[in-house]
Amino acid sequence: MKIFNYSLSFNFIKHTYLSFKKKNSLIRLTHNYFLKKICLKGKTIDLGAGDGSNLTYYDFINISEAKIEKADFYKEAKNKFNLENKISIDNQKYDNIILFNTIEHIENYKNLISETHRILKNNGNLEIFVPFLVLYHPDPKDVFRPTHFYLEKLLKEQGFLVEITLIGVGPFFASYQNLFRYFKFPLLQTIFFIFFDILNRLIKIFSKDFSNYYCGIHASCIKK
Numbered sequence: 001m002k003i004f005n006y007s008l009s010f011n012f013i014k015h016t017y018l019s020f021k022k023k024n025s026l027i028r029l030t031h032n033y034f035l036k037k038i039c040l041k042g043k044t045i046d047l048g049a050g051d052g053s054n055l056t057y058y059d060f061i062n063i064s065e066a067k068i069e070k071a072d073f074y075k076e077a078k079n080k081f082n083l084e085n086k087i088s089i090d091n092q093k094y095d096n097i098i099l100f101n102t103i104e105h106i107e108n109y110k111n112l113i114s115e116t117h118r119i120l121k122n123n124g125n126l127e128i129f130v131p132f133l134v135l136y137h138p139d140p141k142d143v144f145r146p147t148h149f150y151l152e153k154l155l156k157e158q159g160f161l162v163e164i165t166l167i168g169v170g171p172f173f174a175s176y177q178n179l180f181r182y183f184k185f186p187l188l189q190t191i192f193f194i195f196f197d198i199l200n201r202l203i204k205i206f207s208k209d210f211s212n213y214y215c216g217i218h219a220s221c222i223k224k
Contacts, residue, residue, distance in 0.1 A: 001148060001152075001164045001165075001166065002163070002164065002165045002166070003165070003166050003211060004165050004167050004168075004169070004218075006030070006033060006034075008194065008197055008198075008201075012033065013190065013194065015029065015033060016029055016193055017186055017187065017190040019032070019056075020180075020186040020189045020190055024056060025134075025177065025180070025181075026173075026176060026177045026180050026193065026215070027131060027134060027167065027168045027177050027215040027216050028056065030167055030168050030215075031057070031129055031167050031168075031216060031218065032056055032057055032059070032060045033060070034165070034167055034218060035057050035060040035061045036060050036061075036062075038060075038061045038062065038127060038220070039061070039062040039065075040062065040063050040065075040066040040095075040096045040098075040125065041065040041095065041096075042065070042066060042067070042094075042095030042096060043066075043067050043069075043093070043094050043095050043096070044063070044067060044068050044069065044094060044095060044096040044097070044098065045068075045069045045070075045079075045089075045094050045097055045098070045119075046068060046069070046070045046071065046097075046098040046100075047071050047072075047081070047083060047097060047098065047099050047102060047112075047116070048071075048072055048083060048099060048100070048101070048102025048105070049070035049072055049077065049098075050070075050072050050077065051075045051076045051077055052070040052077065052078070055070075057100060066095075066096065074139075074140055083102070083106050083108075083112050083115075084106060084107060084108045084111070084112075085108070085111070086111070086115065087115045087119060090119070091118055091119065092119065092120065092121045092122065092124075093119050093121070094119055094120055094121065094124060095120075095121055095124050095125070096120075096124060096125045096126075096127065097116050097119070097120055097124070097125070097126045098127050098128075099112075099116065099126065099127070099128040099129075100127075100128070100129040101129060101130075101131060103128065103130055103146075104131060104142060104143060104144060104145060104146075105138075105139055105140075105141055105142060105143060106143060107141075107143050109143070109144070109154070110154065113154055113158050116158075117158045117159055117160065117223055120223045121223070122223060122224075123222060123223060124222070124223045125220065125221065125222060125223075126155075126160060126220075126221040126222075126223070127219075127220055127221075128155075128218070128219045128221065129167075129217070129218045130145075130151060130216065130217050130219075131145065131215065132146075132147070132148075132214055132215055132216055132217060133145075133168075133174045133177065133178070133213065133214065133215050134177060134178070134215055134216070135178060146217070147217075148164050148166060148214070148217045151164070151217055151219060152164050152219065155219060155221055159223065159224050160221035160222065160223060160224065161221065161222040161224060162219055162220075162221050163219065163220045163221075164217060164218075164219050165217070165218045165219075165220070166211060166214040166216075166217060167214065167215060167216040167217065167218055168214055168215030169211055169213065169214045169215075170200040170203065170204060170207075170210055170211075170213055170214075171200070171207075171210070171213045172196045172197070172199045172200035172203065173196065173197070173200050173213070173215065174213045174214065174215055175196065176192065176193060176196040176197075177215045179192075180192070180193065
């Protein structure tokens with residue numbers, strides 16, 4: 001298990017301000033920054049992509065050599081699949097699958113993970129992000145929050161090699177993730193973020209359970 005650490009640099013603060021201006025959440029903007037290290041090549045499907053709009057993570061993932069398809073069920077998606085059921089896609093069709101902010105809305109989540117394994121080619125990649133210490137958000141329903149331990153267990157049981165990275169770690173980060181919306185203005189949100197981030201770094205020095213507080217989990221998986 002890894003922890004995504006970022007420097008409180010001018011570039012990150014600028015990224016934070018511009019992201020708040022676009023009404024992104026703190027965990028989303030942090031996860032987007034993490035995604036700069038992800039590169040996808042080949043045939044790719046984004047499951048749970050809604051109508052394909054407002055997918056800010058595509059501004060950060062390197063997809064210059066990827067062919068992207070987007071799918072959903074409850075919104076006006078080009079490809080409609082009910083992710084609660086068997087997905088009507090042939091075996092081993094895709095090189096990559098993106099599954100961001102989706103599995104927490106699926107009751108039959110074990111089936112969904114199994115289906116991603118089935119439709120991936122051998123040695124194909126599954127990139128999955130799941131929120132943890134965030135607010136209840138029905139879209140159209142909100143079902144569960146897996147811990148990093150349980151998510152890794154689910155993925156390994158289906159035959160994936162898994163690398164887990166915790167995103168948005170620390171008690172003050174988790175607190176601000178659930179408070180930032182009350183500050184309303186992007187500049188004010190950014191100023192308070194810097195304050196909470198400094199507190200987070202200070203408490204990390206002597207905290208024994210620092211990594212028990214996290215806002216999201218990114219799993220990079222390879223199909224065996």
